[in-house]
Amino acid sequence: MSNYQQLEKHFKKLSRFNHLGAICGWDQASMMPEGGNDARSAAMAELAVYTHQLLTDPKLQALFTQAESESLSTEQQASLREMKNRWQQATVLPEDLVEAQSKAGSVCEHAWRNQRKDNNWADFQTNLEKVVELSRQEAQIRSEATGLSRYNALVDLYEPGMTTDKLDVIFADVKSWLPDLIQQIQKKQQSESVLTPQGPFAIDKQKELSVEMMKLLGFDFNHGRLDVSIHPFCGGVPTDVRMTTRYDEVDFTSALMGVIHETGHARYEQGLPKEWAELPAGEARSMGIHESQSLLFEMQLSRSLEFINLLAPTAQALFNREDDPAFTAENITLFNTRVKPAFIRVDADEVTYPAHIILRYEIERDLIEGKIEVADIPSLWNQKMTEYLGVNTEGNYTDGCMQDIHWTDGSFGYFPSYTLGAMYAAQFMATMRKEMDVEQLISDNNLTPIFTWLEANIWSKASTLTTDELVIRATGESLNPSYFKEHLISRYL
Amino acid sequence: MSNYQQLEKHFKKLSRFNHLGAICGWDQASMMPEGGNDARSAAMAELAVYTHQLLTDPKLQALFTQAESESLSTEQQASLREMKNRWQQATVLPEDLVEAQSKAGSVCEHAWRNQRKDNNWADFQTNLEKVVELSRQEAQIRSEATGLSRYNALVDLYEPGMTTDKLDVIFADVKSWLPDLIQQIQKKQQSESVLTPQGPFAIDKQKELSVEMMKLLGFDFNHGRLDVSIHPFCGGVPTDVRMTTRYDEVDFTSALMGVIHETGHARYEQGLPKEWAELPAGEARSMGIHESQSLLFEMQLSRSLEFINLLAPTAQALFNREDDPAFTAENITLFNTRVKPAFIRVDADEVTYPAHIILRYEIERDLIEGKIEVADIPSLWNQKMTEYLGVNTEGNYTDGCMQDIHWTDGSFGYFPSYTLGAMYAAQFMATMRKEMDVEQLISDNNLTPIFTWLEANIWSKASTLTTDELVIRATGESLNPSYFKEHLISRYL
Incomplete structure (x- = not known):
């Protein structure tokens, strides 16, 4: 051997x-x-x-x-x-550092659950300072081993090959047009009248709707299943993908859109190449590419009027709302594409979402590089939220800088993946549009060519290419955020 | 340390x-x-x-x-x-023997699934001969290591301390009275009129009934759950017991009695002592003692009129059969205690069941000790089935000597555990009857004293005592099969 x-x-x-x-x-x-x-x-x-x-x-x-x-x-x-x-x-990491990080992260995260509720920044700061100190040590060690800068050495764990040099350029571009775009969209949407579907929506019917949409999106139930958990995720293994969701009787769209999102992750896993099964080269490329698949399904595909036209009759029939004006495809589409700057990242629409990410990126980058301290976070948070989204978070730690779990256990370098995913998704979809009439295919309920493209260009490549090679082969160029901007303008203006 | x-x-x-x-x-x-x-x-x-x-x-x-x-x-x-x-x-076993056994067992079991359907003894015999040859080698090695006889060395894997000296005496006693008892019971039951509950019985209602009975029997749903599988079992770990069942729309009693049986296994696991958790001393004592708990629940407790009196109203309500004469407690009890010699062990009632076991014990004992060969099995099977149960299996391998999975993968020495379990169960219950009015407790829906006794005397002891010590401390004497005989006479004559 x-x-x-x-x-x-x-x-x-x-x-x-x-x-x-x-x-x-x-x-x-x-x-x-x-x-x-x-x-x-x-x-x-x-x-x-x-x-x-x-x-x-x-x-x-x-x-x-x-x-x-x-x-x-x-x-x-x-x-x-x-x-x-x-x-x-x-x-590369010494065992005692790993152990210290595990302990500090566990303490910080556990206490955070109540500290966040209590808006208690002071006590949280003490715990977070320990976590940051250890993450800086980790970054230093990884930096020495890889030759990357300290923050880049952490980003590399999630997005191999991605660096602040690239991210700074990409996000500076977004910052130059996003705040203005948000205002324009809000102005346009002011005149729209949108109905909110009124529940309650029975859980078993929501589950049926979820399964129908998973089938429509090609989820292979011979290699996976759908269950319920408090925090939805896509787990298991490529031969047996375990998706979960959480049903809300008041709002059926929250589980539905969550299921469609996870189905994107799931199809990537199910589409990974059999010949590289059980090997690192056969695993998904990066967090950003994984997110590109979930966002391609959830945002690019499923918030389009063409897709909602496929979805609406099933929802109407299951919930017995054939005559409910809130259940027309047009209204559901409007309902699913509302744009509104707000405090919480996980509830944000696809237009304001990048602002939440850029803010976190800038703070965690400077934190790991030692340019700012934990004590500086609240004022920076408020300053950036005001600048990018016009939202004031002063004194509101709960819905401000204490809202996310990521930093509590030292997961620095992960946040950029979300917006990179949205950008890759837009770029992939723009490439597909050059090769096929995507909207017509969706209208014809013929999604196969879209999945075939994804399987050939993304899923089957797994990690046999670098991220940059993957994107260049699939789209003819490296990551180009202009496709994301064009997508937002085309959909929202 | x-x-x-x-x-x-x-x-x-x-x-x-x-x-x-x-x-x-x-x-x-x-x-x-x-x-x-x-x-x-x-x-x-x-x-x-x-x-x-x-x-x-x-x-x-x-x-x-x-x-x-x-x-x-x-x-x-x-x-x-x-x-x-x-x-x-x-x-003690060399790796190449373990591997050879695994392969031969896998081949034999896999082929058996179709050979059994085809009543194909000849081809099965060839495969089984290989399995037996390897099991004899295993027995020889274990015999040399333990000083036990070859067959005893295999029994010891499932029933530590049990030997053919004891089993021969116990089973000779049973054989001396069982065939006659079966005839007497059949004669008595000829005059009984029993109604068969007519389905279909909805699966979701059967599940509700199962869960209700599990609650009644003290199953801790904070440390376990009930699901469905083709072959019901009780698995998982003591802190999280995973029970399964299989529902039959035609006959609700099959899943119900199966669930009650597995609940006996489950309560033993859930009742194992926390202070010995994760250690061999904290595990269940033996297969026979495990089976004693499932049979104590399924046979001793749940086929009594007193228990069926608790069960019947729930079943009537769930299936909407308040006025169905087949759903009276008396009729369900009669239905659940019919005695009829037949081919199949797993479908046998508690009276004829020991005959199936003794037959298998006698054959596998002589097979491992080299006194008979695989080719002798069919005629011995027919001879013993005729002698013990008056059932002719000549030429019928499917429902005769090819019905069980155990021998196909070399699990010799396991069969006695089933009947030992029934005997331990009877002995435990007889001891309880000296300390409490069991029937009155059941009638009062006050099962706690029964569970408390089991927990104190069986469950909490785990494997900290030998089987013999366990039984002597719990009942004042070693295994005594006369309690089982008395139980059968008292219930059936």
Whole structure:
């Protein structure tokens, strides 16, 4: 067995243990009774220790060195690169730092749940300062190992190849036109009259509607299922994708749009190439590319009038609202494309969403690079919210700088992925429009050519290409945020 | 850390990986879509390799030797004994034998599924001969390691301490009175008129009834749940017991009695002592004791008129059968206690069931000890079925010697556990009757004293006592099959 083959065998073993963890994690969130939690958490922690051992196995170093001089195909070289990345990212941190981060993150996140409710910035600040201090240490170590800047070394964990040089340019562009665009759209929407569908909407009917939409969007129920959890997610493994949602009897569109979003993630997972199964090269490319698939489904496809025309009759029939003017495709479309600057990122529409991300990016970048301190966050938050969205958050930590879970456990570098995803989605869709009449296909309920394009250009490539290579091959150019701007103008103005 | 403590740590680690396997195994049977099976099986196989490595870790031998000279409490000594048993049972077999058994068993079981349908003994015999040959090798090795006879060395895997010396005496006694008793009961029952409840019975109502009965029987839904699988089982872990059932629209009593049976298993698991959690000493004592709990629930408790009096109103209300004469408590009780010798063990009533077991015991004992060959099975089967139950199986392999899955993968030594369970159950119940008015308690819907007795005497003891110690402490004597005989006479004559 060649060194490369030994590495494949080792990483497949790791993948199989991760498989067990993914299913037990899904179970913990969607099936497990509360009383099972302590023992399950102990079992999951034991698994995490073991998978970390597998990933940092001392024998790997020699295998990597020797495999690099073996004769490998282009794809095997990419596979080797991805395995080595995982190994380097896992081995570079000293165990005591990982443990300290885990503890500090756990303390900060746990306390945050109540501190946020109590608008208690002062106590949260103390905990967050410890988390940031450890994340700065992590960034320093990763920076030395990779040659990237400190913040870039963290971004690289989620978006390999993405840097502040690129992000600063992209986001500066967005900032130059977004605030004005938001105002124009708001002005235009003032004159629209929109009806809010009135519930209650029975959960079992919402579930039927969700399943119908998943089928319409090509979800393979022979390789996955839909269940319920408090925080919706797309988990499991590519051969068995576990999607979850949460139903709200008052507003059926919230679960519905959430399900469509997760279906985008799910189809990416289900469409990953079988020949690279259980290997890093066969996994999804990055958080941004993953989000591009969910947003392509949720925003690009499913908030269009053409798609709502497919959806509305099913919703009308299930909820018995054939004669309800709130259930016309036109009204549902208007209802689903309202734009309104507000406090909360996760509730934001696709137009104001990038402002929430840019604000967080700028703060976390400077925080990790040591240019600002935790104590500076509230005033910066308020200043940027006012500037980008005209929203005043002074003294309101709950709905301001304490609203997100990400920073509490040290996940710095993740936020840009959301907006990168929206931009990739717009760019992919713009490319498809050059090759096919997307709106006509949707109107004809013939979505297959769209999925075929995604499968050929995105899903089947997995991580065998770098993100930049993937995007260039799919669209003919690197990430270009102008497609996102054009999408917003075309849909909203 | 003492050697004993190091052993505890090691076995807790093993238990946590078994936890992940139990949940993923449950998921595979009850939740997983078909398309997920290949990758799941690969993940489960990888886990099995690893847990076998943990159990046969070379460092354990020295730890056991050194722990034995450490100062240990009585319970710690029992804990050490149980850990060592697991280790010895796992380490004694050479890897190539285990692998050969796994392959031969898999081939035999897989082919059996169709061979049984086709009544094809000849081809099955060829496969079974290989399985038996390997099981004889296993028995020989285990015999040399334990000093037990070959068959006893296999029985010991399921019923530690049980031997053919004891089983021969017990089963000879049963054979001396059972055939005659069956005839007397059949004669008595000829004059009874029994109505068969007529379906269909809606699945969702059956599920409600199941959950109601589980609540009545004290199942803790904060530490477990009920789902559906093709082959019902009780899995999961003590803190999170996963019960399954299968609903038949034609006959609601089949799922109901199955659920009550599994609830007995489940309460044993849920009642295991927290202080020995994740350690072999904290696990259920044996297959026979486990079965005693399921049969105590299903047979002793739930086929009594007093219990059916609790059950019937719920069933009547759920199925809207308040005026159906088939739904009176008296009729349901009669329906649930019919005795009829027949071909199939799993469908047998509690009176004829031991005959099925004794037959299998006698054949597998002589097979493993080398006194008979696989080719002898069909004629022995027919001879014994005729003698014990008056049923002729000549030429009918499908419903004769090919009906069970156990032998196909080499599970020899397991069958006696079923009837030992029925006997332990009768003995436990007889002891309870000396301490409390069981029938009155059931009539008063006050089952708590019964569960309290079981928890104190059986569940909380787990494997901290040997089976014989457990039974003597609980009932004042070793296993005594006369209680089972008395139970049958009292209920059926």
